[in-house]
Amino acid sequence: xxxxxxxxLVVDDFATMRKIIKKVLTELGYTNVEEAxxxxxxxxxxxxxxxxxxPYEFIISDWNMPGMQGIDLxxxxxxxxxxxxxxxxxxxxxxxxxxxxxxxxxxxxxxxxKPFNSQTLKGKMERVYAKHYPNAQxxxx
Amino acid sequence: xxxxxxxEALNPLFDKRLINxxxxxxxxxxxxxxxxxxxxxxxxxxxxxxxxxxxAGMVGMVAPPLKGTLLISYxxxxxxxxxxxxxxxxHTEINGEVSDAVGEMTNMIYxxxxxxxxxxxxxxxxxIPTVISGKFxxxxxxxxxxxxxxxxxxxxxxxxxxxxxx
Numbered sequence: 666x667x668x669x670x671x672x673x674l675v676v677d678d679f680a681t682m683r684k685i686i687k688k689v690l691t692e693l694g695y696t697n698v699e700e701a702x703x704x705x706x707x708x709x710x711x712x713x714x715x716x717x718x719x720p721y722e723f724i725i726s727d728w729n730m731p732g733m734q735g736i737d738l739x740x741x742x743x744x745x746x747x748x749x750x751x752x753x754x755x756x757x758x759x760x761x762x763x764x765x766x767x768x769x770x771x772x773x774x775x776x777x778x779k780p781f782n783s784q785t786l787k788g789k790m791e792r793v794y795a796k797h798y799p800n801a802q803x804x805x806x
Numbered sequence: 807x808x809x810x811x812x813x814e815a816l817n818p819l820f821d822k823r824l825i826n827x828x829x830x831x832x833x834x835x836x837x838x839x840x841x842x843x844x845x846x847x848x849x850x851x852x853x854x855x856x857x858x859x860x861x862a863g864m865v866g867m868v869a870p871p872l873k874g875t876l877l878i879s880y881x882x883x884x885x886x887x888x889x890x891x892x893x894x895x896x897h898t899e900i901n902g903e904v905s906d907a908v909g910e911m912t913n914m915i916y917x918x919x920x921x922x923x924x925x926x927x928x929x930x931x932x933x934i935p936t937v938i939s940g941k942f943x944x945x946x947x948x949x950x951x952x953x954x955x956x957x958x959x960x961x962x963x964x965x966x967x968x969x970x971x972x
Binding site for chain 1: 834835838839892893894903906907909910911913914916917918920921932934
């Protein structure tokens with residue numbers, strides 16, 4: 666699983682959802698969490714963090730946002746060789762097949778459907794970790 | 807897989823599946839993000855808008871050829887109770903943070919109901935909610951009635967889900 670020092674970027678236009686995700690991450694032991702309120706704000710932050718040598722190691726983004734949607738932020742990250750391997754999870758109120766397929770096609774690491782609790786997010790993060798680090802030894806429980 | 811069921815031609819407000827989709831969306835959202843149990847009361851039809859509470863989340867629902875509105879109205883007692891359970895925050899006045907939370911909950915409840923309804927053959931599209939507070943009135947452009955579903959909370963407060971479909 667991702668170490669507790671993992672640097673997260675949470676992108677959502679609703680402060681409440683950012684608070685909920687931050688609360689859930691804290692419950693899971695992650696405290697290095699920064700926030701952006703839409704894709705347009707997030708992209709320069711992702712670039713600046715990388716240039717400063719402290720890149721985000723996990724991006725969690727809402728899908729449905731004004732300005733720049735989560736799916737477009739995902740596509741922008743995947744198109745940039747600097748961020749294309751950064752784990753990227755989409756949070757969405759959509760659980761419909763066409764959206765899931767679009768996200769998968771764009772290269773999303775995983776997606777979580779709102780509303781969700783800490784156990785659901787933890788399970789998704791474990792899947793993302795296994796996908797991005799297939800050779801990592803599973804931690805004995 | 808069989809073809810999607812045909813949406814009944816009668817007014818969707820009489821489609822029990824539509825009511826159940828919204829009831830389930832509310833219960834699931836509150837339980838999951840706020841660990842809050844709500845008890846749905848008896849739905850009723852309201853011919854004209856009546857103000858209920860101090861703040862509401864509203865979303866325009868589009869499912870061609872249907873158009874409608876989802877309004878979720880809270881009094882201070884109900885929204886402050888939900889927020890305390892959801893974020894551990896005690897609020898005593900309606901402010902930007904409360905509005906933000908109402909907007910996000912509207913988003914989740916509509917998203918949840920919409921997924922269920924679209925699986926039943928409706929074709930609702932996603933939309934960004936609006937939050938209104940204070941003393942407001944809503945005049946629907948059509949002559950349609952509004953279905954109101956009350957939800958009761960453990961602190962004896964009530965909030966209301968109002969669905970208008972043209």
